[in-house]
Amino acid sequence: MNGLYKIIILWVFCCASVSADKSIELKDTYSVQPVPSWVTQQGIPKGVNQDGNYGVTYYLLERQLDFGNDSEDYFRLVYSIDQKEALADNSQVIIDYNPSFQRLEVHHINVIRNGKVVNRLAIEDITVAQSEDTEESLMLTGKATASTQIKGLQVNDVVDFAYTVKGQNPIFEGKTFFRQNLGWSSPIKKLFLKAVSDNPLQIKATAYDDKLNTEKVAGRYQYKLSIDNVTTKKSLDGIPNRVHYFPYIQGSEFESWDEVVEWALPHYQDKFELNNSLLRLANGWKEQFPGDLESQITAAIQYVQDDIRYFGIELGVNSHKPHHPNTVFDRKYGDCKDKTVMLVALLRQLGVTAYPALVSTDLNSGFETMLPSPGVFDHVIVGIEYGEQFYFVDPTKTAQRGSLKSISLLPFEKVLVIDSQLEQGIVSVPQHDYEHKIHIEELFKLSSMSKPASYSISSTYYGIEADRVRSWYKVNSKKVIQDNYFNFYKKVYPTLKIDGEIDINDDEDLNIVTIKESYIVPSLWSFNSNHYYSDFSSYEMNNHIYYPERPERDVGLAIPFPKKITHNIRVVLPETYSLDSKKTNKEINHESFSFERNVAVKQNSMNLSFDYKAKEKEVNVDVLDNYYESLIEVQNHLNYRLIFPASKSQQKQQRKKRLQDLIKG
Known part of the structure; x- marks a missing residue:
């Protein structure tokens, strides 16, 4: 349709939803019947022109x-x-x-x-x-x-x-x-x-x-x-x-959000009595991290996120009512409601104040402008009180690591906390000071212009960027990961060859993932007339910056946030080469983002750096034209061509090679 x-x-x-404990014959649940008498039947508009989409x-x-x-x-x-x-x-x-x-x-x-x-x-x-x-x-x-x-x-x-x-x-x-x-x-x-x-x-x-x-x-x-x-x-x-x-x-x-909370309370804040297995888990974290409550909290979060797989049986009232944590533990799976009540119960066993919180993935903070009802929510997360601060975590996420600050960043701006003690159930989700970023280091090194260049890449991911990469590499073999990265760079350098196994280092305590790669580039340089040249660009930045369509619009534009990317490229030529010294800097500042490119050429090396940071989650409609123009300017500065003159013997050699290629062709 x-x-x-x-x-x-x-x-x-x-x-x-369908009740799990009732046997229903589907043929008995539908029939052909006349229009109900209470319906106010409408006439079909006449003389309609065919002007639809x-x-x-x-x-x-x-x-x-x-x-x-x-x-x-x-x-x-x-x-x-x-x-x-x-x-x-x-x-x-x-x-x-x-x-x-x-x-x-x-x-x-x-x-x-x-x-x-x-x-x-x-x-x-x-x-x-x-x-x-x-x-x-x-x-x-x-x-x-x-x-x-x-x-x-x-x-x-x-x-x-x-x-x-x-x-x-x-x-x-x-x-x-x-x-x-x-x-x-x-x-x-x-x-x-x-x-x-x-x-x-x-x-x-x-x-x-x-x-x-x-x-x-x-x-x-x-x-x-x-x-x-x-x-x-x-x-x-x-x-x-x-x-x-x-x-x-x-x-x-529903006349108020308090009424919605009252409706939800019996379902989410029953006096859940945990079985011995769950009690042993909580006591084990206390023994493993004595006196370190935050480590106990993160251990509970990681257990529910990673060891209880996401799968929802939303049958009958369980479309909105969670299952008991003991049932979820035995099954080893649950939906957002199930995983939430399990995490809340475990945290309370650790002596931590924790609450379920209803959220709208579609509307974010926009739910607050709507009339109160359970129907505006489609997800449940967990609010945690620790160190006189509020943290919110999503128990359905996987592979999250690090401190509470690094794992608690969520796209939701406001939630409805399910707790009878709060006078106002709607709570703003705090954005704790933690830098979620991507940092890339590339090094091209040549011992001779006639030999291949060595090419090494180090990619470091912090916070939610580390979570994203971790959740990907955890479910893929090292060969799949290596092939994925290799095929990406081969589009840039068609003659690329692998020069060593990919190395993945994951510091889960700091929530930092570093991936290192080594390649050989036989043909890094192109020759034109009397000089060599090669283009270097920030592919990572280009992949992560959102370039939207440009229709006329009367609403603002959502952009990826948080988003911070730094990308450094260093090129080292043979010591016999002497490049013309050059320093250039380009800054583009918009109220929604900042961008900077620096180029430094000296003697036989070039350092090229890019820096991008999103400042806001969205661009106001009144500055969109300026935003689009600023993005185009960014695109124009994501590439840099390094040029240096060829010696007379090199020029002669290149002309000879071209002639041979023509004869072969």
């Missing part, structure tokens, strides 16, 4: 919700196929739902051709299957997917399908919340939303709030929003997580 529809169904069914025009999108005793979520989409290239991606209806607590009712799949309506829905054509993809998601949710092909679909046909999913996850204890986007990169002729609830809801619409109608009918609260010609927004790269780029409407029965 088309991309817009895929995005929509992800919002509608974001918490799919990707060969599809969207006429009508409906979402109607009834939060009664049996929560119901009605969805309808009407669109036309404008081009034959769009047939393959838009001739299938796909519906996700939760068979343990939800039932699917499909109402119709109509094809409208030349004004004639034909219903293509047949119960025997619907296929329902468990839709797990554990290899990619490392998650077992029990979600089911119903799908059917629309038979006989042709260009210019209009597709009209509708269904209802009934039931709500019992983990939310009847509390109501929802969210619906009000804009996409594809236009929609009409959008209709209705929500009906026994209890009043907080409602927030970031657009079209003047079209929102609120009334009380037969003792129930109704919220309606009808929009013609929904405004489109161009898709952009690098949108900061905290920015709600597309408009949305949100409803929630």
Whole structure:
């Protein structure tokens, strides 16, 4: 099905799960039924011009919700196929739902051709299957997917399908919340939303709030929003997580973040009694690091990160409720919730104050601007109080080493801490002073211009950069790593040859990884007329600096942060050579980053250095033009050509070689 529809169904069914202790026949969880009587049916807009994107025009999108005793979520989409290239991606209806607590009712799949309506829905054509993809998601949710092909679909046909999913996850204890986007990169002729609830809801619409109608009918609260010609927004790269780029409407029965904390507390702060195996682990760290609480803490973090593999069984209430740490220990796997409660329990056994903290990987600190509800969060991490400071760690990460300062840097700016003692559950994540960086040292050395150059590289990674490299080399053989590096440099120097085994040194206490390589470059220099030359560049910097697209945009640009790279290149020629002394310096300072290149040529050597540092996580929209221009200037200074004259005998030798090459050619 088309991309817009895929995005929509992800919002509608974001918490799919199946109860682990119930045997469910999938054939009993879906049926063909008429449209529910409570639905306010909408007419299809008339006289619509085919002006959609990707060969599809969207006429009508409906979402109607009834939060009664049996929560119901009605969805309808009407669109036309404008081009034959769009047939393959838009001739299938796909519906996700939760068979343990939800039932699917499909109402119709109509094809409208030349004004004639034909219903293509047949119960025997619907296929329902468990839709797990554990290899990619490392998650077992029990979600089911119903799908059917629309038979006989042709260009210019209009597709009209509708269904209802009934039931709500019992983990939310009847509390109501929802969210619906009000804009996409594809236009929609009409959008209709209705929500009906026994209890009043907080409602927030970031657009079209003047079209929102609120009334009380037969003792129930109704919220309606009808929009013609929904405004489109161009898709952009690098949108900061905290920015709600597309408009949305949100409803929630939760009145405050404190209520969300109260909902989560019973699930995350049970009085977990650890089994003897877990108690022995905690006591072992105390014996191993007597009087060194930080080492005990990091030992617990590393155990949960590395020895408990990430895999989630989010069945039934466990979509939001963690398993007991003893169960997680026995299984040796768990999802973010499971690993969080295990780490919190172990840290408390060490006498450390620790809390679970809910985060939004999509919205980052932007969740704070939304209405309170559990639905805005999709991840859980651990907050630790140590030395009168707060540290936050992600127990699902692997191969993290070093001190609390080096491992606690996370992209989340704010979290909701699950603790009854905090007056305000929303906490800012501190960024501790630690330098996460990459440092490269390259050395080219020649004993004679007629002989190959020796080429050595030392790459040192600090902090999160060390974590990134470590997590890669830990799962690859030394040969794979050597081949990977060798093939990279061979693109730069085609005649490159390996001159020694790659060396990897990992100082886990300081969280520093150093990788050393040795090569031979038979053909480092090129000859032109009467001089030799070779180009030297900072490939590492070019790989790590983000060069975004340049569309017109009304939001800032997220850039990689933290990001600090230093790259030094030294070239040593035979002592008989004397180069013209030269010193040049280029600095580029922008409010978002700094860059500097230094060149020093003296006698028979050249020292070339590059330095880049990101200062901020994002670039403000009002300085983007200047940022783009500054980046282009950086690119223009990532390469340096070293030139030196050839002797008369060398010139003669090169002319002879060219002649021989021509004869051979």
